[in-house]
Amino acid sequence: MTHLFADAKRLARRELWQGSVGRFGEEDILLPDGRRITLAVLHHPGACAVVPILSDGQVLMLRQYRYAVGETLWEIPAGKLDPGESLESCARRELEEETGYRAGRLLSLGSIVTTPGFCDERIHLYLACELQPGQRALSANESLECTTLSFERAIELAHSGEISDAKTAIALWRAQKAYAALV
Numbered sequence: 001m002t003h004l005f006a007d008a009k010r011l012a013r014r015e016l017w018q019g020s021v022g023r024f025g026e027e028d029i030l031l032p033d034g035r036r037i038t039l040a041v042l043h044h045p046g047a048c049a050v051v052p053i054l055s056d057g058q059v060l061m062l063r064q065y066r067y068a069v070g071e072t073l074w075e076i077p078a079g080k081l082d083p084g085e086s087l088e089s090c091a092r093r094e095l096e097e098e099t100g101y102r103a104g105r106l107l108s109l110g111s112i113v114t115t116p117g118f119c120d121e122r123i124h125l126y127l128a129c130e131l132q133p134g135q136r137a138l139s140a141n142e143s144l145e146c147t148t149l150s151f152e153r154a155i156e157l158a159h160s161g162e163i164s165d166a167k168t169a170i171a172l173w174r175a176q177k178a179y180a181a182l183v
Contacts, residue, residue: 075165
């Protein structure tokens with residue numbers, strides 16, 4: 001299979017907007033076959049998302065209102081990387097801020113790309129176990145409720161489509177196998 005864009009070269013970038021989710025612009029690209037195209041690209045700082053599992057096997061889940069889609073979604077704790085922050089530090093910070101728990105053990109579940117058609121965002125997924133009480137600290141723009149579900153129920157919701165947030169569904173599926181190996 002030929003990878004048409006594998007050797008593409010950026011010729012120019014016009015920054016159109018910079019905000020809390022990254023930098024958006026148009027990029028002029030030279031393809032390996034000599035054609036020039038223009039693509040809209042959002043450069044994102046990256047993020048971490050965490051599947052937190054309590055000692056009784058319950059999963060901490062969030063019900064979070066998302067204005068962009070006009071819905072309250074089932075999600076796992078997640079957030080953007082701060083400048084210079086390590087992946088593990090981001091995952092630990094987001095877990096505690098959004099749930100009020102700290103992870104005693106954090107296992108990587110790999111990463112995903114969210115919307116590669118126009119964005120370079122990569123979300124690094126983690127499984128958090130051996131949870132201990134911490135300090136919840138929501139941001140002013142967050143509207144969410146933390147609740148628990150059995151791990152089996154969370155997986156059912158991902159399979160049925162009731163969990164429509166992609167990072168959450170994929171993280172739950174990956175965590176299912178990783179958690180089974182731990183218990």
